[in-house]
Amino acid sequence: MNDIRKTKARLIEEHEKLQIEIAEHKRAENALRESQSHLQGILLASVDPIITIDERGTIATVNPATTQIFGFEAIELVGQNVKLIMPEPFHSEHDGYLDQYLKTGEKHIIGIGREVIGRRKDGTVFPLHLAVSEMRIEDRRFFCGIIRDISDLKRVELELRQKTEQLEAANAELQDFAYVVSHDLKAPLRGINMLADWIATDNADALSAEGQENLVLLKKRTRRMDLLIDGILKYSRIGRQALKLEQIDSHTLVRETIDALAAPQNISILIVDSLPLVEYDVVHLLQVFQNLIGNAVQHLGKPSGEVLVSCCDVGNFWEFSVRDNGIGIEEKYLKQIFKIFETLSKPGESQSTGIGLALVKKIVEQHGGTVRVKSVPEEGSEFIFTIRKQERPT
Amino acid sequence: MTNKLPILLVENDPVDIMSVQRSLEENNVLNDLSVVGNGEEGLAFLRKENPYSAAFRPGLILLDLQMPRMNGLEFLKIVKSDDQLKRIPVVVLTTSQEESDRFESFDLGVAGYIIKPVDFHKFVDVVRVIRLYWTLSEQSPN
DSSP states (O other): OHHHHHHHHHHHHHHHHHHHHHHHHHHHHHHHHHHHHHHHHHHHHOSSOEEEEETTOBEEEOOHHHHHHHOOOHHHHTTSBGGGGOOTTHHHHHHHHHHHHHHHOOOSSBTTOEEEEEEOTTSOEEEEEEEEEEEEETTEEEEEEEEEEOHHHHHHHHHHHHHHHHHHHHHHHHHHHHHHHHHHHHHHHHHHHHHHHHHHHHTTTTSOHHHHHHHHHHHHHHHHHHHHHHHHHHHHHTTTSOOOEEEEEHHHHHHHHHHHHOOOTTEEEEEOSOOOEEEEEHHHHHHHHHHHHHHHHHTOOSSSEEEEEEEEEETTEEEEEEEEOSSOOOGGGTTGGGSTTOOSSOTTTSOOOSOHHHHHHHHHHHTTOOEEEEEETTTEEEEEEEEEOOSSOO | OOSOOOEEEEOOOHHHHHHHHHHHHHTTOOSOEEEESSHHHHHHHHTTOTTOTTOOOOSEEEEOSOOSSSOHHHHHHHHHTOTTTTTSOEEEEESOOOHHHHHHHHHTTOSEEEEOOSSHHHHHHHHHHHHHHHHHSOOOOO
Protein backbone atom coordinates (compact mmCIF):
# COMPACT_ATOMS: atom_id res chain seq x y z
CA MET A 1 0.00 0.00 0.00
CA ASN A 2 2.71 2.46 1.05
CA ASP A 3 4.67 1.83 -2.10
CA ILE A 4 1.79 2.80 -4.31
CA ARG A 5 1.14 6.00 -2.39
CA LYS A 6 4.89 6.87 -2.49
CA THR A 7 5.06 6.22 -6.18
CA LYS A 8 1.89 8.26 -6.79
CA ALA A 9 3.32 11.17 -4.73
CA ARG A 10 6.56 10.98 -6.67
CA LEU A 11 4.74 10.92 -10.00
CA ILE A 12 2.68 13.98 -9.02
CA GLU A 13 5.91 15.74 -8.00
CA GLU A 14 7.59 14.82 -11.25
CA HIS A 15 4.51 15.90 -13.18
CA GLU A 16 4.46 19.27 -11.46
CA LYS A 17 8.18 19.74 -12.16
CA LEU A 18 7.59 18.89 -15.80
CA GLN A 19 4.69 21.35 -15.97
CA ILE A 20 6.94 24.08 -14.62
CA GLU A 21 9.68 23.10 -17.04
CA ILE A 22 7.26 23.10 -19.96
CA ALA A 23 5.88 26.48 -18.92
CA GLU A 24 9.43 27.85 -18.71
CA HIS A 25 10.26 26.40 -22.10
CA LYS A 26 7.16 27.98 -23.55
CA ARG A 27 8.09 31.30 -22.00
CA ALA A 28 11.59 31.03 -23.39
CA GLU A 29 10.22 30.03 -26.81
CA ASN A 30 7.88 33.01 -26.81
CA ALA A 31 10.63 35.35 -25.73
CA LEU A 32 12.85 34.00 -28.47
CA ARG A 33 10.12 34.28 -31.07
CA GLU A 34 9.39 37.84 -29.99
CA SER A 35 13.06 38.70 -30.11
CA GLN A 36 13.36 37.13 -33.54
CA SER A 37 10.29 38.95 -34.81
CA HIS A 38 11.68 42.16 -33.45
CA LEU A 39 15.04 41.66 -35.16
CA GLN A 40 13.35 40.46 -38.31
CA GLY A 41 11.18 43.56 -38.19
CA ILE A 42 14.27 45.73 -38.12
CA LEU A 43 15.67 44.02 -41.18
CA LEU A 44 12.35 44.21 -43.00
CA ALA A 45 11.73 47.82 -42.12
CA SER A 46 15.25 49.04 -42.86
CA VAL A 47 15.47 51.42 -45.76
CA ASP A 48 19.11 50.48 -46.18
CA PRO A 49 20.15 47.14 -47.66
CA ILE A 50 21.59 44.82 -45.01
CA ILE A 51 23.56 41.87 -46.41
CA THR A 52 25.42 39.12 -44.60
CA ILE A 53 28.12 37.01 -46.23
CA ASP A 54 30.30 34.14 -45.06
CA GLU A 55 34.08 34.02 -45.06
CA ARG A 56 34.18 33.17 -48.74
CA GLY A 57 31.94 36.05 -49.73
CA THR A 58 28.84 33.95 -50.32
CA ILE A 59 25.67 35.85 -49.51
CA ALA A 60 23.83 34.33 -46.57
CA THR A 61 20.96 36.75 -46.05
CA VAL A 62 19.56 39.89 -47.59
CA ASN A 63 16.65 42.14 -46.62
CA PRO A 64 13.86 43.64 -48.75
CA ALA A 65 15.74 46.92 -49.08
CA THR A 66 18.47 45.01 -50.92
CA THR A 67 15.99 44.12 -53.66
CA GLN A 68 14.62 47.63 -53.59
CA ILE A 69 18.03 49.21 -54.14
CA PHE A 70 19.85 46.61 -56.26
CA GLY A 71 16.96 45.15 -58.27
CA PHE A 72 17.93 41.52 -57.59
CA GLU A 73 15.36 39.27 -55.91
CA ALA A 74 16.47 37.54 -52.73
CA ILE A 75 16.73 34.12 -54.44
CA GLU A 76 18.99 35.63 -57.10
CA LEU A 77 21.36 36.79 -54.36
CA VAL A 78 21.45 34.23 -51.59
CA GLY A 79 24.09 31.61 -52.34
CA GLN A 80 25.84 33.86 -54.87
CA ASN A 81 29.14 35.61 -54.25
CA VAL A 82 28.59 39.19 -53.09
CA LYS A 83 30.83 40.51 -55.87
CA LEU A 84 27.74 40.06 -58.07
CA ILE A 85 26.62 43.52 -56.93
CA MET A 86 30.06 45.09 -57.43
CA PRO A 87 31.39 46.69 -60.61
CA GLU A 88 35.07 46.69 -61.49
CA PRO A 89 37.54 47.10 -59.94
CA PHE A 90 35.82 45.97 -56.72
CA HIS A 91 34.39 42.93 -58.48
CA SER A 92 37.81 41.41 -59.13
CA GLU A 93 39.40 42.69 -55.94
CA HIS A 94 36.85 41.60 -53.36
CA ASP A 95 38.13 38.04 -53.02
CA GLY A 96 41.55 39.50 -52.38
CA TYR A 97 40.23 41.86 -49.68
CA LEU A 98 38.57 38.98 -47.86
CA ASP A 99 41.69 36.82 -48.09
CA GLN A 100 43.83 39.66 -46.82
CA TYR A 101 41.58 40.20 -43.82
CA LEU A 102 41.34 36.53 -42.95
CA LYS A 103 45.11 36.24 -43.10
CA THR A 104 46.23 39.43 -41.40
CA GLY A 105 43.25 40.65 -39.41
CA GLU A 106 44.00 44.20 -40.59
CA LYS A 107 40.77 46.15 -40.76
CA HIS A 108 40.46 48.36 -43.81
CA ILE A 109 36.71 48.68 -43.87
CA ILE A 110 35.39 46.74 -40.86
CA GLY A 111 34.34 49.23 -38.25
CA ILE A 112 35.48 52.06 -40.54
CA GLY A 113 33.14 52.34 -43.49
CA ARG A 114 33.90 53.44 -46.98
CA GLU A 115 32.40 55.02 -50.09
CA VAL A 116 32.33 52.54 -52.98
CA ILE A 117 30.34 51.87 -56.15
CA GLY A 118 27.55 49.30 -56.40
CA ARG A 119 26.05 47.61 -59.44
CA ARG A 120 22.36 47.06 -59.94
CA LYS A 121 20.75 44.13 -61.75
CA ASP A 122 20.23 46.31 -64.83
CA GLY A 123 23.96 46.98 -64.98
CA THR A 124 23.79 50.60 -63.87
CA VAL A 125 26.21 51.72 -61.16
CA PHE A 126 25.74 54.12 -58.26
CA PRO A 127 27.80 55.50 -55.37
CA LEU A 128 27.14 54.04 -51.93
CA HIS A 129 28.45 54.12 -48.39
CA LEU A 130 29.31 50.68 -47.01
CA ALA A 131 29.63 49.86 -43.31
CA VAL A 132 30.92 46.35 -42.54
CA SER A 133 30.95 44.51 -39.24
CA GLU A 134 32.00 41.07 -38.19
CA MET A 135 29.95 38.51 -36.33
CA ARG A 136 30.34 34.99 -35.09
CA ILE A 137 27.60 32.44 -34.94
CA GLU A 138 28.92 29.48 -32.93
CA ASP A 139 32.15 28.64 -34.76
CA ARG A 140 31.28 30.28 -38.06
CA ARG A 141 32.22 33.79 -38.99
CA PHE A 142 30.01 36.13 -40.98
CA PHE A 143 30.32 39.68 -42.20
CA CYS A 144 27.41 42.09 -42.17
CA GLY A 145 27.25 44.98 -44.60
CA ILE A 146 24.90 47.93 -44.24
CA ILE A 147 24.57 49.99 -47.40
CA ARG A 148 23.45 53.60 -47.91
CA ASP A 149 22.73 54.86 -51.42
CA ILE A 150 24.51 58.23 -51.60
CA SER A 151 23.72 59.20 -55.20
CA ASP A 152 21.80 62.28 -54.12
CA LEU A 153 24.50 63.30 -51.69
CA LYS A 154 27.16 63.00 -54.36
CA ARG A 155 25.11 65.02 -56.82
CA VAL A 156 24.62 67.83 -54.33
CA GLU A 157 28.35 67.74 -53.47
CA LEU A 158 29.22 68.14 -57.14
CA GLU A 159 26.80 71.03 -57.60
CA LEU A 160 28.22 72.71 -54.53
CA ARG A 161 31.76 72.29 -55.78
CA GLN A 162 30.86 73.73 -59.17
CA LYS A 163 29.00 76.68 -57.66
CA THR A 164 31.92 77.38 -55.35
CA GLU A 165 34.33 77.36 -58.28
CA GLN A 166 32.09 79.75 -60.20
CA LEU A 167 31.85 82.02 -57.21
CA GLU A 168 35.59 82.03 -56.67
CA ALA A 169 36.19 82.86 -60.32
CA ALA A 170 33.65 85.69 -60.22
CA ASN A 171 35.24 86.98 -57.05
CA ALA A 172 38.73 86.99 -58.52
CA GLU A 173 37.40 88.82 -61.56
CA LEU A 174 35.68 91.38 -59.37
CA GLN A 175 38.87 91.94 -57.41
CA ASP A 176 40.82 92.65 -60.59
CA PHE A 177 38.00 94.82 -61.88
CA ALA A 178 37.82 96.93 -58.74
CA TYR A 179 41.56 97.45 -58.74
CA VAL A 180 41.78 98.32 -62.43
CA VAL A 181 38.77 100.65 -62.24
CA SER A 182 40.10 102.54 -59.25
CA HIS A 183 43.56 102.85 -60.73
CA ASP A 184 42.36 103.90 -64.18
CA LEU A 185 39.97 106.43 -62.68
CA LYS A 186 42.58 107.92 -60.39
CA ALA A 187 45.10 108.65 -63.11
CA PRO A 188 43.15 111.30 -65.01
CA LEU A 189 41.89 112.63 -61.69
CA ARG A 190 45.41 113.28 -60.58
CA GLY A 191 46.11 114.98 -63.90
CA ILE A 192 43.10 117.25 -63.52
CA ASN A 193 44.04 118.23 -60.00
CA MET A 194 47.67 118.96 -60.84
CA LEU A 195 46.81 120.98 -63.93
CA ALA A 196 44.21 123.04 -62.07
CA ASP A 197 46.81 123.79 -59.45
CA TRP A 198 49.39 124.89 -62.02
CA ILE A 199 46.92 127.02 -63.98
CA ALA A 200 46.05 128.83 -60.78
CA THR A 201 49.69 129.29 -59.76
CA ASP A 202 51.14 130.21 -63.16
CA ASN A 203 48.35 132.63 -64.03
CA ALA A 204 47.58 134.12 -60.64
CA ASP A 205 47.92 137.64 -62.01
CA ALA A 206 45.85 137.06 -65.15
CA LEU A 207 42.99 135.23 -63.44
CA SER A 208 40.06 137.09 -61.99
CA ALA A 209 38.96 136.38 -58.42
CA GLU A 210 36.09 134.39 -59.84
CA GLY A 211 38.45 132.41 -62.03
CA GLN A 212 40.60 131.51 -59.05
CA GLU A 213 37.54 130.61 -57.00
CA ASN A 214 36.35 128.30 -59.80
CA LEU A 215 39.65 126.52 -59.82
CA VAL A 216 39.39 126.05 -56.05
CA LEU A 217 35.95 124.51 -56.50
CA LEU A 218 37.33 122.30 -59.26
CA LYS A 219 40.04 120.98 -56.96
CA LYS A 220 37.48 120.29 -54.22
CA ARG A 221 35.46 118.22 -56.66
CA THR A 222 38.49 116.19 -57.66
CA ARG A 223 39.25 115.61 -53.98
CA ARG A 224 35.74 114.34 -53.51
CA MET A 225 36.06 112.01 -56.47
CA ASP A 226 39.30 110.70 -55.02
CA LEU A 227 37.52 109.87 -51.77
CA LEU A 228 34.68 108.23 -53.67
CA ILE A 229 37.06 105.99 -55.57
CA ASP A 230 38.85 105.00 -52.38
CA GLY A 231 35.50 104.34 -50.75
CA ILE A 232 34.33 102.13 -53.61
CA LEU A 233 37.53 100.17 -53.52
CA LYS A 234 37.26 99.70 -49.75
CA TYR A 235 33.60 98.73 -50.04
CA SER A 236 34.27 96.17 -52.74
CA ARG A 237 37.09 94.65 -50.68
CA ILE A 238 34.83 93.79 -47.76
CA GLY A 239 33.58 90.28 -48.21
CA ARG A 240 36.30 89.42 -50.69
CA GLN A 241 39.25 89.52 -48.38
CA ALA A 242 39.50 87.00 -45.58
CA LEU A 243 38.79 88.40 -42.12
CA LYS A 244 41.76 88.70 -39.79
CA LEU A 245 40.04 88.05 -36.49
CA GLU A 246 41.69 88.90 -33.20
CA GLN A 247 40.79 89.76 -29.62
CA ILE A 248 40.24 93.49 -29.42
CA ASP A 249 39.67 95.68 -26.39
CA SER A 250 36.89 97.78 -27.90
CA HIS A 251 37.11 100.33 -25.10
CA THR A 252 40.69 101.25 -25.97
CA LEU A 253 39.89 101.22 -29.68
CA VAL A 254 36.94 103.60 -29.30
CA ARG A 255 38.96 105.82 -26.95
CA GLU A 256 41.71 106.08 -29.60
CA THR A 257 39.19 106.71 -32.39
CA ILE A 258 37.63 109.56 -30.42
CA ASP A 259 41.03 111.11 -29.72
CA ALA A 260 42.03 110.85 -33.38
CA LEU A 261 38.79 112.45 -34.54
CA ALA A 262 39.70 115.66 -32.67
CA ALA A 263 36.13 116.88 -32.52
CA PRO A 264 35.50 120.59 -32.07
CA GLN A 265 35.16 121.95 -28.50
CA ASN A 266 31.40 122.26 -28.69
CA ILE A 267 30.84 118.56 -29.22
CA SER A 268 31.63 116.14 -26.43
CA ILE A 269 32.04 112.45 -27.14
CA LEU A 270 31.67 110.13 -24.17
CA ILE A 271 31.90 106.40 -23.59
CA VAL A 272 29.08 105.61 -21.21
CA ASP A 273 29.71 101.96 -20.34
CA SER A 274 32.77 99.80 -20.06
CA LEU A 275 33.14 98.38 -23.55
CA PRO A 276 33.90 94.66 -23.85
CA LEU A 277 36.53 92.45 -25.39
CA VAL A 278 35.38 91.36 -28.84
CA GLU A 279 36.62 89.15 -31.64
CA TYR A 280 36.81 91.19 -34.84
CA ASP A 281 38.98 92.34 -37.70
CA VAL A 282 40.68 95.39 -36.19
CA VAL A 283 40.75 97.44 -39.42
CA HIS A 284 37.02 96.87 -39.84
CA LEU A 285 36.16 97.73 -36.25
CA LEU A 286 38.12 100.96 -36.54
CA GLN A 287 36.25 101.77 -39.76
CA VAL A 288 32.86 101.18 -38.13
CA PHE A 289 33.51 103.42 -35.13
CA GLN A 290 35.29 106.07 -37.19
CA ASN A 291 32.32 106.25 -39.53
CA LEU A 292 29.57 106.21 -36.91
CA ILE A 293 31.19 108.63 -34.47
CA GLY A 294 32.56 110.79 -37.29
CA ASN A 295 29.11 110.96 -38.87
CA ALA A 296 27.52 111.96 -35.58
CA VAL A 297 30.03 114.78 -35.18
CA GLN A 298 29.82 115.93 -38.79
CA HIS A 299 26.06 115.91 -39.10
CA LEU A 300 25.18 117.22 -35.68
CA GLY A 301 23.58 120.29 -37.18
CA LYS A 302 23.43 122.10 -33.86
CA PRO A 303 25.84 124.62 -32.27
CA SER A 304 26.72 122.13 -29.55
CA GLY A 305 25.92 118.60 -28.58
CA GLU A 306 27.13 115.26 -27.37
CA VAL A 307 27.77 111.84 -28.78
CA LEU A 308 27.42 108.84 -26.47
CA VAL A 309 28.96 105.43 -27.10
CA SER A 310 27.55 102.57 -25.06
CA CYS A 311 27.19 98.82 -25.07
CA CYS A 312 24.87 96.25 -23.59
CA ASP A 313 24.84 92.48 -23.31
CA VAL A 314 22.01 90.81 -25.22
CA GLY A 315 22.78 87.15 -24.74
CA ASN A 316 24.63 85.89 -27.82
CA PHE A 317 25.52 89.41 -28.95
CA TRP A 318 27.04 92.64 -27.79
CA GLU A 319 24.87 95.57 -28.83
CA PHE A 320 26.84 98.78 -29.38
CA SER A 321 25.16 102.15 -29.66
CA VAL A 322 26.37 105.50 -30.97
CA ARG A 323 23.84 108.15 -30.05
CA ASP A 324 23.83 111.87 -30.70
CA ASN A 325 21.48 114.71 -29.85
CA GLY A 326 21.78 116.43 -33.21
CA ILE A 327 19.12 117.38 -35.72
CA GLY A 328 18.19 113.79 -36.40
CA ILE A 329 17.03 112.13 -39.60
CA GLU A 330 13.52 112.13 -41.01
CA GLU A 331 11.66 108.82 -40.92
CA LYS A 332 11.41 108.63 -44.71
CA TYR A 333 15.17 108.69 -45.13
CA LEU A 334 16.03 106.06 -42.51
CA LYS A 335 16.03 103.13 -44.91
CA GLN A 336 18.07 104.65 -47.68
CA ILE A 337 20.96 106.05 -45.70
CA PHE A 338 22.62 102.65 -45.58
CA LYS A 339 22.65 102.48 -49.34
CA ILE A 340 25.85 103.23 -51.15
CA PHE A 341 26.27 106.82 -52.33
CA GLU A 342 23.23 108.00 -50.37
CA THR A 343 24.02 111.17 -48.50
CA LEU A 344 21.58 113.64 -47.07
CA SER A 345 23.89 116.64 -47.36
CA LYS A 346 24.01 118.89 -50.41
CA PRO A 347 26.97 118.48 -52.79
CA GLY A 348 29.97 120.50 -51.76
CA GLU A 349 28.45 121.04 -48.32
CA SER A 350 30.52 118.36 -46.75
CA GLN A 351 33.12 115.82 -47.52
CA SER A 352 30.50 113.14 -47.11
CA THR A 353 30.88 110.58 -49.88
CA GLY A 354 27.76 108.65 -49.01
CA ILE A 355 29.75 105.47 -48.67
CA GLY A 356 30.41 105.58 -44.93
CA LEU A 357 27.19 103.96 -43.72
CA ALA A 358 27.06 101.47 -46.58
CA LEU A 359 30.56 100.43 -45.54
CA VAL A 360 29.49 100.08 -41.91
CA LYS A 361 26.53 97.92 -42.89
CA LYS A 362 28.64 95.68 -45.06
CA ILE A 363 31.33 95.22 -42.41
CA VAL A 364 28.86 94.55 -39.60
CA GLU A 365 26.96 92.02 -41.67
CA GLN A 366 30.09 90.30 -42.84
CA HIS A 367 30.94 89.67 -39.18
CA GLY A 368 27.50 88.18 -38.58
CA GLY A 369 25.85 91.18 -36.94
CA THR A 370 23.11 93.67 -37.78
CA VAL A 371 22.90 97.45 -37.86
CA ARG A 372 19.89 99.73 -37.52
CA VAL A 373 19.09 103.37 -36.87
CA LYS A 374 16.54 105.16 -34.72
CA SER A 375 15.97 108.85 -35.03
CA VAL A 376 13.69 111.66 -33.94
CA PRO A 377 14.08 114.90 -35.93
CA GLU A 378 15.45 117.74 -33.76
CA GLU A 379 16.21 115.30 -30.93
CA GLY A 380 18.93 113.11 -32.35
CA SER A 381 19.82 109.77 -33.87
CA GLU A 382 21.02 106.45 -32.54
CA PHE A 383 22.94 103.89 -34.57
CA ILE A 384 22.89 100.41 -33.08
CA PHE A 385 25.00 97.51 -34.30
CA THR A 386 25.69 94.05 -32.95
CA ILE A 387 28.79 91.93 -32.62
CA ARG A 388 28.47 88.20 -32.16
CA LYS A 389 30.02 86.87 -28.96
CA GLN A 390 32.72 84.26 -29.29
CA GLU A 391 31.55 80.69 -28.90
CA ARG A 392 34.41 79.45 -26.82
CA PRO A 393 34.58 80.33 -23.12
CA THR A 394 37.12 83.02 -22.21
CA MET B 1 70.89 115.64 -54.12
CA THR B 2 74.51 116.01 -53.04
CA ASN B 3 75.87 114.65 -56.25
CA LYS B 4 75.40 116.16 -59.65
CA LEU B 5 74.40 112.93 -61.34
CA PRO B 6 71.30 113.00 -63.48
CA ILE B 7 67.98 111.58 -62.40
CA LEU B 8 66.22 109.14 -64.70
CA LEU B 9 62.44 109.26 -64.66
CA VAL B 10 60.73 106.24 -66.21
CA GLU B 11 57.15 107.46 -66.65
CA ASN B 12 54.70 107.73 -69.55
CA ASP B 13 51.94 110.05 -68.28
CA PRO B 14 52.64 113.65 -69.44
CA VAL B 15 51.00 115.26 -66.41
CA ASP B 16 52.91 113.01 -64.00
CA ILE B 17 56.12 113.92 -65.81
CA MET B 18 55.31 117.62 -65.32
CA SER B 19 54.56 116.94 -61.64
CA VAL B 20 58.01 115.50 -61.12
CA GLN B 21 59.68 118.33 -63.03
CA ARG B 22 57.83 121.04 -61.13
CA SER B 23 58.35 119.34 -57.78
CA LEU B 24 62.08 119.13 -58.40
CA GLU B 25 62.07 122.85 -59.25
CA GLU B 26 60.08 123.69 -56.12
CA ASN B 27 62.70 121.82 -54.12
CA ASN B 28 65.64 123.51 -55.86
CA VAL B 29 66.96 120.29 -57.23
CA LEU B 30 69.30 121.24 -60.02
CA ASN B 31 70.30 117.80 -61.27
CA ASP B 32 69.43 117.00 -64.87
CA LEU B 33 66.21 115.11 -65.31
CA SER B 34 66.01 112.60 -68.17
CA VAL B 35 62.66 111.12 -69.05
CA VAL B 36 61.83 107.88 -70.86
CA GLY B 37 58.34 106.55 -71.48
CA ASN B 38 58.64 102.84 -70.80
CA GLY B 39 60.87 100.07 -69.53
CA GLU B 40 62.44 99.29 -72.90
CA GLU B 41 63.57 102.89 -73.40
CA GLY B 42 64.76 102.90 -69.80
CA LEU B 43 67.06 99.96 -70.46
CA ALA B 44 68.34 101.51 -73.67
CA PHE B 45 69.16 104.67 -71.69
CA LEU B 46 70.99 102.77 -68.95
CA ARG B 47 72.95 100.71 -71.45
CA LYS B 48 73.76 103.78 -73.52
CA GLU B 49 72.22 102.23 -76.62
CA ASN B 50 70.88 104.26 -79.52
CA PRO B 51 69.44 106.92 -79.30
CA TYR B 52 70.86 107.32 -75.80
CA SER B 53 74.52 106.80 -76.63
CA ALA B 54 75.41 110.11 -74.99
CA ALA B 55 73.51 109.35 -71.79
CA PHE B 56 75.07 109.71 -68.39
CA ARG B 57 74.63 107.03 -65.81
CA PRO B 58 71.94 108.31 -63.43
CA GLY B 59 72.40 108.60 -59.67
CA LEU B 60 68.73 107.87 -59.00
CA ILE B 61 65.91 106.22 -60.92
CA LEU B 62 62.30 107.24 -60.33
CA LEU B 63 60.15 104.43 -61.63
CA ASP B 64 56.45 104.25 -62.47
CA LEU B 65 55.05 100.72 -62.48
CA GLN B 66 52.18 101.04 -64.96
CA MET B 67 53.66 101.57 -68.40
CA PRO B 68 53.09 100.17 -71.88
CA ARG B 69 55.46 97.74 -73.60
CA MET B 70 57.63 96.84 -70.64
CA ASN B 71 56.10 97.70 -67.27
CA GLY B 72 57.96 98.85 -64.18
CA LEU B 73 58.37 95.49 -62.46
CA GLU B 74 59.81 93.84 -65.56
CA PHE B 75 62.26 96.72 -65.95
CA LEU B 76 63.14 96.45 -62.27
CA LYS B 77 63.80 92.72 -62.53
CA ILE B 78 66.22 93.21 -65.43
CA VAL B 79 68.05 96.16 -63.89
CA LYS B 80 68.50 94.41 -60.53
CA SER B 81 69.95 91.32 -62.15
CA ASP B 82 72.41 93.32 -64.22
CA ASP B 83 75.71 93.67 -62.35
CA GLN B 84 76.46 96.96 -64.04
CA LEU B 85 73.13 98.53 -63.17
CA LYS B 86 71.90 96.99 -59.96
CA ARG B 87 73.56 99.46 -57.61
CA ILE B 88 71.69 102.48 -58.93
CA PRO B 89 69.04 103.31 -56.32
CA VAL B 90 65.47 102.99 -57.58
CA VAL B 91 62.47 104.67 -55.99
CA VAL B 92 59.09 103.46 -57.18
CA LEU B 93 56.60 106.27 -57.71
CA THR B 94 53.25 104.72 -58.47
CA THR B 95 49.50 104.79 -58.05
CA SER B 96 49.35 101.10 -57.24
CA GLN B 97 48.30 100.33 -53.69
CA GLU B 98 48.25 96.61 -54.42
CA GLU B 99 50.18 94.75 -51.75
CA SER B 100 51.62 92.38 -54.34
CA ASP B 101 53.25 95.21 -56.28
CA ARG B 102 54.73 96.58 -53.08
CA PHE B 103 56.06 93.21 -51.98
CA GLU B 104 57.55 92.45 -55.34
CA SER B 105 59.20 95.86 -55.57
CA PHE B 106 60.90 95.46 -52.20
CA ASP B 107 61.77 91.85 -53.00
CA LEU B 108 63.60 93.21 -56.02
CA GLY B 109 65.45 95.70 -53.83
CA VAL B 110 63.91 99.13 -54.38
CA ALA B 111 65.07 101.94 -52.13
CA GLY B 112 61.55 103.25 -51.63
CA TYR B 113 57.93 102.81 -52.66
CA ILE B 114 55.85 105.95 -52.86
CA ILE B 115 52.18 106.33 -53.80
CA LYS B 116 51.67 109.33 -56.10
CA PRO B 117 49.49 111.82 -54.29
CA VAL B 118 46.59 113.47 -56.09
CA ASP B 119 47.43 116.81 -54.55
CA PHE B 120 50.40 118.69 -56.03
CA HIS B 121 51.58 120.14 -52.75
CA LYS B 122 51.78 116.67 -51.28
CA PHE B 123 53.78 115.66 -54.33
CA VAL B 124 56.22 118.49 -53.60
CA ASP B 125 56.53 117.21 -50.03
CA VAL B 126 57.28 113.74 -51.34
CA VAL B 127 60.07 114.99 -53.55
CA ARG B 128 61.46 117.07 -50.69
CA VAL B 129 61.67 113.98 -48.53
CA ILE B 130 63.43 112.09 -51.29
CA ARG B 131 65.91 114.94 -51.67
CA LEU B 132 66.52 115.10 -47.91
CA TYR B 133 67.16 111.39 -47.75
CA TRP B 134 69.66 111.47 -50.59
CA THR B 135 71.37 114.47 -49.07
CA LEU B 136 72.12 112.40 -46.01
CA SER B 137 72.81 109.07 -47.66
CA GLU B 138 76.21 108.16 -48.99
CA GLN B 139 76.43 107.87 -52.75
CA SER B 140 75.98 104.44 -54.25
CA PRO B 141 79.35 103.05 -55.48
CA ASN B 142 79.84 103.00 -59.23
